[in-house]
Amino acid sequence: MNNNYIIIMAGGVGSRFWPMSTEEKPKQFLDVLGIGKSLLQQTVARFKTIAPAENILIVTSAKYKQLVKEQCPELLESNILLEPCMRNTAPCIAYAAYKIKASNASANIVVAPSDHLITNESEFTRIIENGLEFTANNDALLTLGIQPHRPETGYGYIQASPSINNEQLIIINSEGVHIGSEGQSYETMPNTENGAQADFPPLGGTEGGVSRVSAFKEKPNLETAKEYLAAGNYFWNSGIFLWSLKSILSAFECFVPEVAAIFQKGEEFYNTDKEQAFIDEMFPTCTNISIDYAVMEKANNIFVQPADFGWSDLGTWGSLWEKRERTEQGNTVVGEKVHLFEADNCIVNMPKDKKVVIQGLQDYIVVEDNDVLLICQKEEEQRIKEFRASVINE
Numbered sequence: 001m002n003n004n005y006i007i008i009m010a011g012g013v014g015s016r017f018w019p020m021s022t023e024e025k026p027k028q029f030l031d032v033l034g035i036g037k038s039l040l041q042q043t044v045a046r047f048k049t050i051a052p053a054e055n056i057l058i059v060t061s062a063k064y065k066q067l068v069k070e071q072c073p074e075l076l077e078s079n080i081l082l083e084p085c086m087r088n089t090a091p092c093i094a095y096a097a098y099k100i101k102a103s104n105a106s107a108n109i110v111v112a113p114s115d116h117l118i119t120n121e122s123e124f125t126r127i128i129e130n131g132l133e134f135t136a137n138n139d140a141l142l143t144l145g146i147q148p149h150r151p152e153t154g155y156g157y158i159q160a161s162p163s164i165n166n167e168q169l170i171i172i173n174s175e176g177v178h179i180g181s182e183g184q185s186y187e188t189m190p191n192t193e194n195g196a197q198a199d200f201p202p203l204g205g206t207e208g209g210v211s212r213v214s215a216f217k218e219k220p221n222l223e224t225a226k227e228y229l230a231a232g233n234y235f236w237n238s239g240i241f242l243w244s245l246k247s248i249l250s251a252f253e254c255f256v257p258e259v260a261a262i263f264q265k266g267e268e269f270y271n272t273d274k275e276q277a278f279i280d281e282m283f284p285t286c287t288n289i290s291i292d293y294a295v296m297e298k299a300n301n302i303f304v305q306p307a308d309f310g311w312s313d314l315g316t317w318g319s320l321w322e323k324r325e326r327t328e329q330g331n332t333v334v335g336e337k338v339h340l341f342e343a344d345n346c347i348v349n350m351p352k353d354k355k356v357v358i359q360g361l362q363d364y365i366v367v368e369d370n371d372v373l374l375i376c377q378k379e380e381e382q383r384i385k386e387f388r389a390s391v392i393n394e
Contacts, residue, residue, distance in 0.1 A: 004051040004132060005107045005245075007096040010040055010060040010068065010114035011083055016316055016381075018388040019372035020349060028115040029067050032320060034334040039115045039314070044072050046118065049125055050110065050132075057081055057099070058114070059092045078271065084280045090294035091259055091286035094252050095279065098263040100245055102270035107245040108136045111291075116238075117323055119310030127307045131242040134210060140301050141251060142210065142242040145235025147308040151225035154315065156218055156237040156292075158304050160211040213302040216292060235306055239313070241291070247301070256294045259286055317365045318378050321347040347378070 014027030021027040028040045037045070040058075047056055053074045060068055062082040069077065081096055093111055100107045110128060118124045131142050145158040216237065220228060228234035243251075252260040262282050269278040287294075296302055312319050324332035324347070331340055335350030341359040349367040350356050358366060365381060367374045372391060376383070 001104065001106075002052055002055060003104060003106050003108045003136070004055060005100050005104070005109045006047040006051050006056045007093060007100075007109060007111045008040070008043055008047070008056065008058045008114045009089060009092055009111070010058050010064065011086060011092065012113075012115065014115065015385055015388060017320075018384055019374050019391075020367055020369040022370055024063075025067065026064075027314070029064070029071060032314065033117070033324065038071055039117070040068070041071050043112065043114050043116070044075070046121055046124065047110070047112070048074075050128055054079070057096050059083065059096050060114075061086070082276065082279070083283055085284050086288075087283065087286045088288050089291040090252075090256060090289045091262075091283065093248070093291055094256075094259050094263050094286075095283065097245060097248055097252070098266065099270045099275075101249065102267060105245060108132050109243055109245060109248065111241040111243075113239050113313070115314060116240075117310070117312045117314050119323070121309070123307075123309040127305060127309060128242070131210075131305050134303075134305075135242045135244050135247065139247050139250075140243070140303050141247060141296065141299055142303045142305055143213070143296065144238045144240040144242075144307045145304040146238050146311045147306055148229055148234065148236055151222060151229045152236065153219060153222055153225050154319075155313070156216060157220065157228055157234045158216055158237050159214040160233045160235065160304050160306070161214045210303050210305050213296075213304050216297050235304060236311075237292075238307070238311060241296075242305075248295075251295045251299050255298045256287070256289065259289075259294070262286055317347055317367070317381050317384075321345075321378070345378075 010028050012026060012028065013023050014021035017027045017032065020032065021030060029038050031038050044056060054076055056075055057079045058068055058072065058075065059081040060083065062084055065080060065082055068080050081099065083092065097109065100109065110132070127144065131144070134140065135142055143158065145160065217234070249260070262285060265282065266275070266278045269275045312323050314320055314323070321332055326332045329340070329343065330345035331343060331348065333340070333348045335348060335354060335356060336352055337355045338348055338350050339357045340346070340348070341357070343358050343361045345363045346358070346361050347365050348358065349369070351368060354368065363378045365374065365376050365378055374387065376387065
């Protein structure tokens with residue numbers, strides 16, 4: 001039996017990518033890169049090298065069931081978990097974890113968003129496989145921290161414990177062999193009974209190995225972000241987690257017992273025709289809380305794996321502009337009949353057959369979709385929710 005399972009969170013509404021992203025068809029279901037695959041489809045394809053399709057679960061809103069079925073026909077319909085309402089990431093993950101428990105109590109799990117971009121997929125696979133080796137054999141909750149390349153104010157940060165005498169974390173694999181950050185074997189070591197809860201020293205996170213987490217930090221101002229970058233042991237919070245089923249259920253039961261209790265009540269219904277009725281009744285009673293607040297900021301067995309695999313959360317049009325191919329003038333265009341004159345550093349997204357001429361724009365977002373044309377300065381894109389509200393409320 002393959003014990004690797006994937007939980008993909010696909011319930012967001014993607015309002016910052018309006019007007020392309022709408023509540024009826026949000027960002028994760030769109031081909032925002034213009035490559036013929038939605039972000040969700042790219043995410044599923046990425047994980048099919050790590051777990052079989054029957055071990056991939058997608059948690060989404062009930063109203064997106066048909067979209068998921070259309071875009072991911074290779075997945076079991078029973079693995080499309082339908083939330084009757086939004087309750088943030090902790091209830092979402094708890095539901096999937098207790099459902100997995102009903103099938104495989106030895107599961108080893110990756111949790112990931114459905115709408116992120118990863119350009120170096122071979123490095124991503126290597127990092128995930130090493131992480132799963134670690135979580136399968138240690139009682140640890142592991143998160144991936146992205147190596148920062150700039151003083152970014154739009155992401156939360158993970159502070160890794162500073163290195164002491166360059167000591168590495170003892171990662172024990174199933175053969176009792178200590179493995180390093182590149183996956184190579186070192187010496188044979190006795191497997192400790194408590195795994196990652198053994199008396200490890202504070203661990204270094206700047207050389208590519210797994211490290212203990214000192215703290216999670218909220219989105220910083222520019223000055224603080226510069227300090228984080230200079231310090232070298234702060235990483236962007238990717239929102240990608242790895243853990244054994246046993247470890248995450250223990251954490252839920254310890255730190256959010258009211259959430260755990262709700263899903264424990266459903267153990268007789270999971271993977272039966274009564275599952276959805278149970279979820280429809282009980283899911284709305286869950287606390288609205290993120291996995292970060294519910295578990296990651298409370299537990300003492302939290303670790304971070306620094307990583308650099310071309311990650312972006314594609315949270316804004318500006319981040320999409322950075323990741324798309326650009327012309328010499330810095331423009332990136334989707335649309336076959338778009339003509340630019342004296343335009344620089346613009347992101348343009350137009351319907352395939354729309355004839356468009358743009359002249360003289362510098363650093364603009366120009367997007368037409370769903371009967372709305374948006375033209376705004378890139379530096380003002382934080383106001384897109386405001387722009388969207390003005391149109392919706394007409």
